[in-house]
Amino acid sequence: MENPQQRLQPHLRPGEKLLWSGQPDPRVHFMPFDAFFVPFSILWCAFAVWWTWRVSTDAGPRWWSPLFGLLFVAMGLLYLVFGRFIVKARRKRRTVYGLTDTRAIVVEGDRRVSDVRVKDEPAQVRKNRDGVHVEVVFGGAGLQTAQLNSGMEIFSPGRPSPVAFFDVADGEALLRELNRVR
Template identity: 45%
Template structure:
């Protein structure tokens, strides 16, 4: 993805205010405080169940029964971090004087655009060193947003640098849109 690609979605006269990408690599969020222990419990139990079923003379049904649970356990313990990193590596966000544009390419392709004045609310989760996440509105679909933040349906600028400055820029742009 490059600037010329995302600019093809601009409307006539639309001005770029900010563009960026989410944090790259493995990203822990505040939700991981609960998700990591749960995933270790789930995955550990599933692996224990499956290894016990395989090492004993359990019926074949019992041996097969645990496989999906082990696979899910492996995903929530470790795989989700890699899926999330891959999704964020292919995500680009743009704030213009009128809209928020978020585009993700690759396997989990997604494109969204929102008029700034129609976004219901902004929230800032600021971390150390000025990085943070700006979320827009109330989450509508939480299926994957906790486990894999990069795949959340809720518009967000996830793990961006200078989050407070971008938040202020958004608030100012929203105000100007409403006053037009």
């Protein structure tokens, strides 16, 4: 894991103090959304495999029907069942979080930086079932944010995501500093 403070330093404003920094825990793979999405992914794949098999054994299949089915099998197996976890793990390795005396900052990779003034936005805090990991979503949170941190964000590319800290292992320290800033 990288040093979050070093990654955040270039994004701090003059006079701004970094109070807390961290990264998402790469050991956390599942989230509440997966209670719905894992069974859905398996059903998607099962239907796509069945449909592809059915059209390929049909008496007069069109040549493109099995190819069309294989596209859905590939999407189901390669992304919905397995690939999204790989995408999520890669994103976690490249993401750092920072809480300053005025802002919450998320740096993903080398180019994507998002921030929000902490005092201007409500914060939805959720503790994971393990009681250790914490998720903080700044701004409006609702059904539209359910797929966040699931690996499925690629299916809503035009929608802006709220600033959020996911799967934070040092939740107590984060919440202590967040309460201090507010």
